[in-house]
Amino acid sequence: KALAIFTKYSSSEFAIRPFINKDEKYERRTMAFMKRLAKDKDKNVRRFASEGCRPRLPWAMALPNLKKDPSSIFPILELLKNDESEFVRKSVANNLNDISKDHPNLALKIAKQWFGKSENTNWIVKHACRTLLKAGNSEAMVLFGFGDPKNISVNKLSLDKKKIKIGEKSEFNYILKVGGKKQSKIRLEYAVTFAKANNKFSKKVFKISEKSYDPGEYDLSKKHSFANLSTRKHYAGKHQIAIIVNGVEKAKVSLALID
DSSP: OHHHHHTTTSOOTTTTHHHHHHOHHHHHHHHHHHHHHTTOSSHHHHHHHHHTTOTTOTTSOOOHHHHHOGGGTHHHHHHHTTOSOHHHHHHHHHHHHHHHHHOHHHHHHHHHHHTTSOHHHHHHHHHHTHHHHHTTOHHHHHHTTOOOOTTEEEEEEEESOSEEETTOEEEEEEEEEEOSSSOEEEEEEEEEEEEOGGGOEEEEEEEEEEEEEOSEEEEEEEEEEOOOBTTBOOOSEEEEEEEEETTEEEEEEEEEEEO
8 A cells, every 4th residue: 555655756666566476365466456556546556557567567577477367467457448647548558568578369359359449549559569560460460450561562672882880870762662553551661680799680670650652653761870879789790671561571681780
């Protein structure tokens, strides 16, 4: 009860997690307590009900039992899915996104139940499915109207420079060709396969746009920075850039990153 009071002034989602992890009895009691908090009049307390039981809350103690079986989380999310506070709804979306990483089918089941019910749930579902969309999950794509891109191609993918230094930007150009006779709703992304230390590679997907295209050809371009970040260090070596349409890789090109 003290944590419910503290969270009104300073978030308690880290402090509640040892109680969820202690043992099965404590987990049941704590999750029942969190469910009651989901009905609190204070938005900070309601957010705490969701944020505190996120299976993959960043920088927090892991919740292995909830990662394995998130069923006790769903009643809390149900109570909060139409919350008046965007602060609370964002937590619900992030919680469902956490669940999607370990149980994509369960997350999709909830997403399909909620999508189309209200503007609030539509926003939650879209935000919650971001990991599934970046992974190219076909069910998630279809849910948001991104169909099979068999009539869409990416041609003449090229780079302004095939060799760049760490810290510089690379610009890539390509032609998006949309076939058929009707508009196509397209989610455009690009993936960079980074050279890492010890001859390893790491792939990251970046969103370009989501929009509808009439049949035809479109000259498009994009820049990507290879500057070091606090969350990403670049290494010299072969890298790849790929264009992805509705979850399907359509073209790729290589470049060399040098010191």
